[in-house]
Amino acid sequence: EDEPGSKKDRLLMENLPHLVLEGVILASYAIGASIAYLYINKEYKAANDSMTQALAEAKESSYWGKKILGGDFSLDILLVSAPSNYVAGEDSAAVEVIEGKEPLPRQKPPFPATAGLFGKPTAVNNVETLANLAPIIAKGAKWYRSFGTPESPGTMIFSLNDEVNQPGIYELPFGTPLRLLIEECGGGLKEDKAMKAILPGGPSSAFLLPDQIDVSLDHNSLRAAGSSIGCGVVRTVPEGNCIVEEVLRIADFFAAESCGQCPACRMETNTLAAMLKKVQQGQGGQPLLEQFSKVIGFNKGKGFCNLINMPGPPIESALRLFRSDFESHLANGRCPQN
Ligand code: SF4
Structure with a gap:
């Protein structure tokens, strides 16, 4: 989890380590794995400490190790x-590092599910996925499917950052309007600023316009709107920010x-x-703008x-x-508002 602005996996490990661990144990049991690796960013000290403690507690209770709870599964x-x-x-x-x-x-191919760790079939799942497993096993798939949409069942954790009044992570059913996340959960933009753009799925998603704020947060709806749900990091760009600067950072x-x-x-x-x-510094002119899609398309x-x-x-x-932000840079060598 190193997308800028994403902290959901870290917070799950810090605050609900046993939920994550239960998911690891259930997933391992489901596929008959005899060994599981918790691959955690070394910089996340609190998450590492929390998972280490949960591992010790769960071992003490025989939830993992040899012959779990006296049964046949180890x-x-x-x-x-x-x-x-x-x-x-x-x-x-991740598989390479573990090796x-x-x-x-x-x-790829082969994908890790076919030939992963030491050449063996390997399931690689992220923290949020694993944290969903124990409640689904306890309450049933039908219960989980009662949230979300038929094509995107369940919930997702979304991250809002410092541009809004109440930054944080919010678990919402798929299909929730983006407006609810930004305005009700996040409390809207700081200083009541108007919104210029929304990046709904982290730095690799496409920008949306403010009038698309009622789009549903699910895979199909965001795809139809021209973007993607990505990792659920929603960035709101306030009016006055320059989009050239935004994409240069990305x-x-x-x-x-x-x-x-x-x-x-x-x-x-x-x-x-x-x-x-170059565009930022006002160089290259219109011909340079035409080159972007060629470079992107050629390497796809x-x-x-x-x-x-x-x-x-x-x-x-x-x-x-x-486009006008780019043209302003080309014409004046600076952001449109300066
Ligand atoms: S696509 Fe880029 S990041 Fe991925 S393996 Fe190749 S060089 Fe590395």
Whole structure:
């Protein structure tokens, strides 16, 4: 969990470690795994401490270890310290780290479910998924499906950051209007600022306009609106912020986080960041704006992992929806409001 602004997994581990652990044990039992690894960012000290304590308590009660609760199922659980760079959270990179190697995504196929850790079939799940398992087993799939939409059943944890009055994480049923999250949960933008744009699914999602605030928070609705639900980090951009600066920050993030092993990704992420820097400084003119979709389209899908595809949606949507911000930079070498 290293998307900018996302802290749901960390907070789950810090505050509900046994819920996460129960999910790990249930998932292991379901697939007949004999060993599970908790792969936790080494920077998350409180989460590591909390999970370590929960592991000890659960072992004491025979919820994991040899012959769980006197039955036939045995499970060993190991905690592995994860590097804190973004790509280390990719499933095959996690497998590499657990094998004692560098956090580099593998070429796929094969996917970890076919040939993962030490060549064996490996299920890699994130914390939020695992935290859902115990309540579903206890109350039934029908209960879980009573939340959300038929295509996106259940709930999701959304993150709101400092642009709103009440930042935090909020668990909501899929299908909840985005407006409810921003206005009722988040209390609206600070200082009653007007909204210029919304990034509904983290830095790799496409921008929405404020008049799309009534879109439902579920996979199909956000896809139909031209964006994606991503990791549930909702960023609201206040009026007065420059979208060129917003996408430059995003492009710099992906350029810095590319592990660099795929030439196309290395070239694409660095080129996009450099092109946006030029636009920011008023260089390149309209022909440069036309190059963005070519660079993005040419490199699409040419990496070992999905990072290569991530800068595309925010940049292309920004160019489509906020063209005047780009043109203002090209004409004056500065943000439109300055
Ligand atoms: S696509 Fe980018 S981040 Fe992913 S493995 Fe290739 S170089 Fe690394």
